Structure formats: structure tokens, C-alpha cells
Amino acid sequence: xxxxxxxxTGVSRYLGTRLASTLAADPSIERVxxxxxxxxxxxxLPQLGRTEFVRADIRNPLIAKVIAQAEVDTVVHMNVIxxxxxxGGRTAMKEINVIGxxxxxxxxxxxxxxxxxxxxxxxxxxxxxxxxxxxFTEDAEPKALPKSGYAKDAVEVEGYVRGFGRRRPxxxxxxxxxxxxxxxxxxxxxxxxxxxxxxxxVLGFDPRIQLCHEDDGIEVLRRFALGDHPGxxxxxxxxxxxxxxxxxxxxRPSFPVPAPAVSLVAGTFRRAGLVDxxxxxxxxxxxxxxxxxxxxxxxxxxxxxxxxxxxxxxVERAPRILNPETVAAAETRLLQALTRTKEPVRA
Numbered sequence: 048x049x050x051x052x053x054x055x056t057g058v059s060r061y062l063g064t065r066l067a068s069t070l071a072a073d074p075s076i077e078r079v080x081x082x083x084x085x086x087x088x089x090x091x092l093p094q095l096g097r098t099e100f101v102r103a104d105i106r107n108p109l110i111a112k113v114i115a116q117a118e119v120d121t122v123v124h125m126n127v128i129x130x131x132x133x134x135g136g137r138t139a140m141k142e143i144n145v146i147g148x149x150x151x152x153x154x155x156x157x158x159x160x161x162x163x164x165x166x167x168x169x170x171x172x173x174x175x176x177x178x179x180x181x182x183f184t185e186d187a188e189p190k191a192l193p194k195s196g197y198a199k200d201a202v203e204v205e206g207y208v209r210g211f212g213r214r215r216p217x218x219x220x221x222x223x224x225x226x227x228x229x230x231x232x233x234x235x236x237x238x239x240x241x242x243x244x245x246x247x248x249v250l251g252f253d254p255r256i257q258l259c260h261e262d263d264g265i266e267v268l269r270r271f272a273l274g275d276h277p278g279x280x281x282x283x284x285x286x287x288x289x290x291x292x293x294x295x296x297x298x299r300p301s302f303p304v305p306a307p308a309v310s311l312v313a314g315t316f317r318r319a320g321l322v323d324x325x326x327x328x329x330x331x332x333x334x335x336x337x338x339x340x341x342x343x344x345x346x347x348x349x350x351x352x353x354x355x356x357x358x359x360x361x362v363e364r365a366p367r368i369l370n371p372e373t374v375a376a377a378e379t380r381l382l383q384a385l386t387r388t389k390e391p392v393r394a
Contacts, residue, residue, distance in 0.1 A: 057126030111154035226283030230261035254335025263351035
């Protein structure tokens, strides 16, 4: 069923602004309402087009009045925050993510006009563990549940969303688990990490990473807002890159850090405001995570660009410090030197 009135939460953030502007450009949608606690940036206002901005906090039960008065039939929940710095601290982040989602779902449950709910989640709900499968399918259980931060919030959010689905089976419910976003504009903990002058890595680990281009993420959200695709879907590019390959492509030198010193280094970067490292992100830099995205292609009939292609758009934006060939040559010389030191001494 085509939506008539769409509400987008987190509209003042980059992805929320882009999605609202995309939906507002669709003449088949009567109204697009964007909700956030702060107004959109001045430079983003032209993008929003006919989007109606409502300054409201989804943690407040008043969000129910917004949905009821506008007779919203489709809600796209984008306001699950990944970094404490962007939310004003870990406590505020958890309140927005978990309490805010609870209030939003309560409002949606009471609204007779509701027909569709699309929730932006993350593959971080699978955790990162040395016992992980090669690919996480949508029905796979994590080997180690996330215990803190954004990933733990996302697990709780998904639990409340599934509860809403049981209470309102008449509402088409789509839960989208995105891999790490990357692209020429978007800023995430991963893009800030890869933009460091020297990139710290965990000594002895070279995890697989999977990426989703920012444009493809918006396209997936658009398709789910306009169409009926109930269920849970992993969203990201096909294929993987090793972390060392990603660092080499952006022309950065890496700095392997022994595991006991990782927390110290992460804390230093966090206090300096360079990268908001969290414990689950550090585990990701050890073990990585890859999701099976075949269900999205099979049921929606469309595929995002590959991980390598998404990475290339970021590489073209990032100023290089070292030529990737130079980095590869240095690694080869170091490996050869280490190999020679291990050769047995001949009598």
C-alpha cells in the first residue's frame, strides 16, 4: 500500500534529512513530517523541500498527538544514535535510543491510522566474536550478545519492535539491519577512524569488514517506506574487505597496538574528540562481522553496490597521506625481514 502521510524521526541528522528530502520529492506522498529535538541545519533546509518539521522529543508521550493529529500511516524510525558524543553522553544516548523508541511504539500502537513501520537497526546486534559464523543470516543468534553501548541499545530496541509487531499484526513491520555506512559525505565512527593520520589496529587481528554506501542505504529505506516488505533484512554491500586492505586503500599508515593497551589508546582518542571508540567497536576491530544480504536482493529485487565499490567512494574523498603501493611495499619488506629472522642458523 502506498503511504499517504509519512513521519521520519531523527530528521535533523544526515541520513534522516536525506530520506525526508527523497520522500518529499515523491508526488504520490501527500505529507512528509520530520521530527527531531533540534531543527535541521540551515544548509539542509533547501534539501527538505516540502517536509514539515515538528520540533518534538520522541521520549515525550506528546509524540502520540503528532501521529494522531496528522493521521500518520507510515513511520520510518531513524533516531537510534550510534555515538554518545553526538547525543550528549551515554545516558542521554540510551534514553533517546531505548526510552524514545518505547514512547514512539506506544504512540504507533494507539494510532488507528498506522499501516507501516520501518526501523533502522544495525548488524551490530550480532556482536563480534571469534566464534562467529562466516555469514550472519537474519535468523542467526549471536555467539556473544553485545553488553554495552549502541549495540546493546539496538538489541533492546529490536525487542520492543518485535513486541509491537505482536500487538499490532495489522501493521507491516520492517526491521533493517545495516552494515557500517560509508561514502563521500557521511561521517561515522568508522569513517573518522579511517581518516586518522595514523590508524591504530589490534596487534594480531585483521578483521573482515562489510560496508553500505550512504546512497544505497537511503534507497533501501525509500523502497521499504513505499512498498510492503515485512520482516528482518540485513542491508549492505556484497563482498568484504580486510581492515588492512581498507587502511591501505585510503593511504594511511597503521599502528598495531597490543591488546592490553587497546583500551588506553581508545580512551586517548575519545578524550581528544577524534574518534568515539566504544567497547563493541573495539571488538569489531578485532573480529569483524559479515552479514548475508541475499534476502534483501531476493525479496526486494535490488542490490546495493559492493563493499569494495562503496569503499572506493570514500577513498576518493579522503586525502591520502601515503600511496597505497608505498604502504604495501613497506609491509612486504617488513614481512620479509621477519621471515629472515626466523630462518634457522646453519652451522
